[in-house]
Amino acid sequence: MRARSFLLATLLLSCGAEEAPTPPPTPPTSDGFSWNLPQGFPAPRVPSDNPMNRAKVELGRHLFYDKRLSGNGTFSCGSCHEQARAFTDGRGLAVGSTGQEHPRGSMSLANVGYAATLTWANPLMTTLEKQALVPMFGEDPVELGLAGQEEALFARLKAEPRYQELFPRAFPEKGAEPFDLDAVVKALGAFQRTLISGRSPYDRHLAGEKGALSEAAVRGKELFFSERLECFHCHGGFSLADSVTHEGKAIDEITFHNTGLYNLDGKGAYPAPNRGVLEVSNQAGDMGRFKAPTLRNIAVTAPYMHDGSVATLPEAIDHYAAGGRTIPSGPLAGDGSKNPYKSEFVTGFLLSEQEKLDLLAFLESLTDTAFLTNPEHADPWPAP
Ligand code: HEC
Numbered sequence: 001m002r003a004r005s006f007l008l009a010t011l012l013l014s015c016g017a018e019e020a021p022t023p024p025p026t027p028p029t030s031d032g033f034s035w036n037l038p039q040g041f042p043a044p045r046v047p048s049d050n051p052m053n054r055a056k057v058e059l060g061r062h063l064f065y066d067k068r069l070s071g072n073g074t075f076s077c078g079s080c081h082e083q084a085r086a087f088t089d090g091r092g093l094a095v096g097s098t099g100q101e102h103p104r105g106s107m108s109l110a111n112v113g114y115a116a117t118l119t120w121a122n123p124l125m126t127t128l129e130k131q132a133l134v135p136m137f138g139e140d141p142v143e144l145g146l147a148g149q150e151e152a153l154f155a156r157l158k159a160e161p162r163y164q165e166l167f168p169r170a171f172p173e174k175g176a177e178p179f180d181l182d183a184v185v186k187a188l189g190a191f192q193r194t195l196i197s198g199r200s201p202y203d204r205h206l207a208g209e210k211g212a213l214s215e216a217a218v219r220g221k222e223l224f225f226s227e228r229l230e231c232f233h234c235h236g237g238f239s240l241a242d243s244v245t246h247e248g249k250a251i252d253e254i255t256f257h258n259t260g261l262y263n264l265d266g267k268g269a270y271p272a273p274n275r276g277v278l279e280v281s282n283q284a285g286d287m288g289r290f291k292a293p294t295l296r297n298i299a300v301t302a303p304y305m306h307d308g309s310v311a312t313l314p315e316a317i318d319h320y321a322a323g324g325r326t327i328p329s330g331p332l333a334g335d336g337s338k339n340p341y342k343s344e345f346v347t348g349f350l351l352s353e354q355e356k357l358d359l360l361a362f363l364e365s366l367t368d369t370a371f372l373t374n375p376e377h378a379d380p381w382p383a384p
């Protein structure tokens with residue numbers, strides 16, 4: 001894995017405001033696909049073997065919401081990623097199609113096409129196409145439960161009249177046999193790259209619209225981007241996330257942070273199997289390191305953190321204000337603020353009641369209603 005000094009260097013590199021890239025004009029594809037990017041958003045990076053087209057995005061949307069994509073016909077991606085909740089599920093820990101609990105909570109898919117790494121703590125998971133295989137075929141935990149069912153899956157998909165049209169239109173290069181796993185994951189990837197959220201009141205404020213934000217939210221914005229609170233170091237740039245990639249970006253800074261949520265043994269331990277990047281790298285220094293997710297639409301994605309252990313936004317603010325969370329008793333007891341692996345940007349601060357309300361108002365101004373209700377992101381299947 002990466003040496004600590006390298007992580008630190010990239011951390012420092014990623015400090016400060018992300019350069020505000022002007023979106024290059026994106027000419028529509030031959031079938032009319034264009035990004036329709038919000039102001040200040042660059043074009044997402046698209047794998048060269050999976051170019052965007054409208055038919056593929058439409059196929060991906062159908063697959064995303066299709067319960068035939070689960071072993072027992074009860075679940076789709078959309079079961080754990082609901083549009084109205086910015087593609088989360090309202091649970092602390094996700095629950096799969098067979099009832100098995102996932103060790104972590106489902107994540108927002110807002111601007112997921114810009115994420116340099118995917119899932120809570122896996123530096124090796126870098127493409128949407130590869131990630132989709134995990135919920136489909138994973139056996140521990142079972143999410144969609146398709147392991148060993150590939151043939152049955154394609155028989156089900158082929159029998160659907162809409163797919164008889166959508167698969168060949170999306171993948172004309174595949175000829176007479178477009179029904180395969182490659183097509184499924186590519187279409188899901190193309191659909192997810194269109195899940196772009198950048199039209200919240202905060203964005204309208206950035207664009208100069210007077211009154212887009214309340215006075216409280218404007219003050220909260222100043223706090224969020226201040227050296228006193230440090231939030232922007234890890235939730236910065238147009239996506240208000242860390243480790244962002246996009247078309248034309250030379251180097252992806254991939255960073256993970258320990259924010260002092262736990263300290264089980266006084267030596268920094270997080271509870272297994274949620275010890276962050278350490279689960280993948282086996283490096284002690286990666287204990288408790290997680291991805292800093294986007295804060296866009298954060299008011300609709302409670303509960304928070306990788307394990308849903310923070311119920312509300314005021315509670316999340318208290319955690320940072322204390323410089324880490326203290327759990328007084330029980331099996332998870334410990335003083336997270338003394339976690340030796342904690343980021344140097346989580347040191348704690350004092351907030352007045354008014355300042356806390358201001359910061360909350362700012363976080364609430366990141367809700368992009370147009371994104372949460374966009375019919376192009378919605379379930380295309382008729383209600384059963
Ligand atoms: C059982 C609920 C569940 C289902 C079904 C599910 N997901 Fe997820 N999703 C999760 C959880 C939990 C995570 C976090 C996983 C982790 O950190 O290990 C996640 C993470 C993701 C991420 C990473 C997001 C980010 O910001 O890093 C993507 C992308 C994703 N899911 C897409 C999908 C797709 C596509 C499908 C359908 C093929 C799907 N999911 C089905 C629960 C689910």
Ligand code: HEC
Pocket residue numbers: 229230231232233234235256257258259261289290291292293294295298301303304305306307313316317320321343344345346
């Ligand atoms: C050192 C980097 C860092 C700083 C500074 C930081 N965060 Fe975070 N933030 C993270 C990481 C990493 C997570 C995920 C932690 C986890 O699940 O263990 C997170 C999670 C969150 C979440 C929950 C997100 C979700 O989808 O569940 C909120 C809300 C949040 N941060 C708000 C803030 C605010 C407000 C500030 C400033 C007071 C701030 N953060 C400062 C790195 C940081």
